[in-house]
Amino acid sequence: MAAHRCISSALLVFLCVVSVFTVAQSQETTPPGGHGAAAADGPQTVTETAGQTAGQPAAEERRWEATEVKEATPDESAAEEQEAPAADTAAPPSAGPRPKDDFQEELVIRPLHSGDIYASFQFRTLWETDFTRENKVSHYRLFPKSLGQVISKFSVRELHISFTQGYWRTMQWGQPYLPSPPGAELWVWFQDSVTDVDGTWKELTNVLSGIFCASLNFIDSTNTVQPSASFKPLGIVNEVTDHRFLRYATLPREIVCTENLTPWKKLLPCGSKAGLAVLMKSEKLFHSSFHSQAVHIRPVSPTSWELRQTLNVVFDLHTSGQGKREWSLFKMFSRTLTEACPLASSSKIYIDVTDNPQGEQFELSPATPLLSQAVVLGDRRTFSVYDLTQQITFGTVRSLNLLIRWKSSEGDMLRPLLHGERYVAGYGLQAGEIHTLMYNYHPYRSFPVLLLDSVPWYLRLYIHTLTVTSKGKDNKPSYIHYQPSKDRLRPHLLEMLVQLPPNSVTEVTVQFERALLKWTEYTPDPNHGFYVGSSVISSLVPSIVAMDTNSTQERPLFSSFFPCKEESSYFVRVYTEPLLVNLPTPDFSMPYNVICLTCTVVAVGYGSLYNLLTRSFQIEEPSPGLAKRIANIIRKMRGVPLL
Numbered sequence: 001m002a003a004h005r006c007i008s009s010a011l012l013v014f015l016c017v018v019s020v021f022t023v024a025q026s027q028e029t030t031p032p033g034g035h036g037a038a039a040a041d042g043p044q045t046v047t048e049t050a051g052q053t054a055g056q057p058a059a060e061e062r063r064w065e066a067t068e069v070k071e072a073t074p075d076e077s078a079a080e081e082q083e084a085p086a087a088d089t090a091a092p093p094s095a096g097p098r099p100k101d102d103f104q105e106e107l108v109i110r111p112l113h114s115g116d117i118y119a120s121f122q123f124r125t126l127w128e129t130d131f132t133r134e135n136k137v138s139h140y141r142l143f144p145k146s147l148g149q150v151i152s153k154f155s156v157r158e159l160h161i162s163f164t165q166g167y168w169r170t171m172q173w174g175q176p177y178l179p180s181p182p183g184a185e186l187w188v189w190f191q192d193s194v195t196d197v198d199g200t201w202k203e204l205t206n207v208l209s210g211i212f213c214a215s216l217n218f219i220d221s222t223n224t225v226q227p228s229a230s231f232k233p234l235g236i237v238n239e240v241t242d243h244r245f246l247r248y249a250t251l252p253r254e255i256v257c258t259e260n261l262t263p264w265k266k267l268l269p270c271g272s273k274a275g276l277a278v279l280m281k282s283e284k285l286f287h288s289s290f291h292s293q294a295v296h297i298r299p300v301s302p303t304s305w306e307l308r309q310t311l312n313v314v315f316d317l318h319t320s321g322q323g324k325r326e327w328s329l330f331k332m333f334s335r336t337l338t339e340a341c342p343l344a345s346s347s348k349i350y351i352d353v354t355d356n357p358q359g360e361q362f363e364l365s366p367a368t369p370l371l372s373q374a375v376v377l378g379d380r381r382t383f384s385v386y387d388l389t390q391q392i393t394f395g396t397v398r399s400l401n402l403l404i405r406w407k408s409s410e411g412d413m414l415r416p417l418l419h420g421e422r423y424v425a426g427y428g429l430q431a432g433e434i435h436t437l438m439y440n441y442h443p444y445r446s447f448p449v450l451l452l453d454s455v456p457w458y459l460r461l462y463i464h465t466l467t468v469t470s471k472g473k474d475n476k477p478s479y480i481h482y483q484p485s486k487d488r489l490r491p492h493l494l495e496m497l498v499q500l501p502p503n504s505v506t507e508v509t510v511q512f513e514r515a516l517l518k519w520t521e522y523t524p525d526p527n528h529g530f531y532v533g534s535s536v537i538s539s540l541v542p543s544i545v546a547m548d549t550n551s552t553q554e555r556p557l558f559s560s561f562f563p564c565k566e567e568s569s570y571f572v573r574v575y576t577e578p579l580l581v582n583l584p585t586p587d588f589s590m591p592y593n594v595i596c597l598t599c600t601v602v603a604v605g606y607g608s609l610y611n612l613l614t615r616s617f618q619i620e621e622p623s624p625g626l627a628k629r630i631a632n633i634i635r636k637m638r639g640v641p642l643l
Contacts, residue, residue: 110352115317155191162294165256181534181575184254235298250533252578275341279333290314325406340388347388378543422576440500449539455492457485465511532579
């Protein structure tokens with residue numbers, strides 16, 4: 001055994017000596033360009049080579065250059081790879097520049113004079129890629145793969161979808177940042193390469209129904225329209241806009257619940273685990289006066305796409321159960337913030353303090369020295385900014401809980417310049433009228449609006465009764481597009497361009513007749529009524545910043561010499577209320593009565609006959625008397641035959 005151990009040790013020593021001589025020989029035969037090759041191999045080789053030649057200044061400079069390359073941005077790395085073809089040749093075929101994507105999140109909180117509070121979440125994902133190329137995109141980092149596959153498969157150019165519960169009270173809350181109608185709304189622009197737009201639209205609605213757990217599969221030709229002037233593309237436009245590739249549909253009766261919010265949150269890079277999405281607690285969000293969630297996808301350059309997810313909530317002072325006008329993140333969402341999303345390049349909270357310049361209306365704590373000004377919806381607003389990417393924002397407790405405590409209930413809200421309403425007039429179940437009111441509150445300026453109405457086929461419009469009046473006078477539209485409906489195939493489509501006079505109310509009235517449906521076309525609760533989608537009012541509204549109703553106030557003379565062109569107007573879209581219309585409804589209790597009567601006749605008539613035909617009859621002897629029974633008992637005991 002001892003001899004065996006000695007032989008093994010000697011063999012091991014011999015192998016080590018041979019390895020050392022081999023390494024030394026390889027280092028001596030290294031060519032002069034070996035340092036460049038080592039630099040292309042990896043950072044560890046760069047460090048070793050620089051350490052061997054630390055005494056030479058040129059080697060020292062190369063060492064710092066290597067360190068800079070190691071910490072360079074992806075753009076610089078890609079540029080250096082293009083300048084070094086030898087290194088690219090040595091790299092594996094799969095190596096290449098990673099796709100550039102960026103994610104930002106923000107929360108805007110606006111205290112309302114009614115004591116309510118408005119919270120608006122926005123999550124923006126920007127990705128530089130091309131979904132329209134022949135080679136399908138296979139690697140996803142921040143952009144959700146489910147939506148990327150939808151864009152690529154169905155050749156989607158733009159996609160806008162929203163789910164809303166409640167109605168936005170414009171006269172009490174002002175204009176929302178991103179408006180949406182009650183229920184579900186979907187409008188899509190397809191690429192020019194799509195040949196069958198209607199078939200692609202049907203498949204797309206079915207796929208989106210599965211992604212968002214909604215009833216979008218009920219969208220068909222009976223509630224889909226093709227607008228001719230409304231809903232222009234929001235992204236880049238490289239060719240002439242052709243409205244044949246546009247489809248628009250609404251489901252005003254769609255109910256929004258947790259099943260819609262859960263898949264919406266899963267589209268975020270951090271989900272609901274970190275960042276602002278931590279505040280999205282379902283039981284708090286849906287216990288509010290208004291909540292709306294939306295997804296907007298559009299191209300911002302020929303090879304860059306933007307995904308914007310928005311969530312707007314209005315918390316009511318009374319329904320929240322609070323006894324005082326005081327709000328905080330914990331009272332609104334039952335949670336506080338502890339960190340930003342690690343994948344977000346920007347994570348901020350904006351508090352609108354425009355109406356609170358000196359802290360007279362409400363108190364905001366903790367205070368922040370960061371302020372920001374921006375022109376939002378034509379008005380210059382001031383915001384307090386909290387940057388969640390800075391550790392100082394969370395303080396020593398490592399938790400951020402913003403508190404807004406009202407001091408005074410005085411103050412007037414700035415009334416929106418454009419407002420819309422709609423209602424149904426008439427009596428009975430045969431005819432009626434649809435009234436649409438459009439308010440222009442500008443004191444001295446008129447502006448045009450584009451009105452879109454989509455009415456179901458079972459409300460048969462009499463288009464010759466269409467009237468447009470402003471201030472008691474006829475207001476002739478400059479553009480009218482009307483597409484009549486076809487029973488059970490398509491709805492009515494009415495678009496018109498109307499000029500709204502200053503400080504006026506413009507009323508659009510049209511008469512209709514109610515149709516009688518088939519009994520299979522009624523809803524499970526037909527007496528509740530049928531919903532008609534909201535009207536859409538689009539316009540370029542004059543900016544409040546450029547409007548000066550008080551010409552006597554002191555201001556510099558140069559400020560009024562040249563008009564402010566870039567802030568003269570802004571685009572706004574307003575949705576009216578959905579309509580609830582009763583149709584002629586038969587007495588659905590009669591089929592129930594017929595079924596009950598038929599079952600009774602079958603049970604009584606046929607059951608009795610079947611019983612008589614299948615029953616077996618037997619003759620039963622009368623029971624013996626008491627004396628005979630006693631005698632039989634005695635005879636049985638004696639063992640003699642019974643009587």
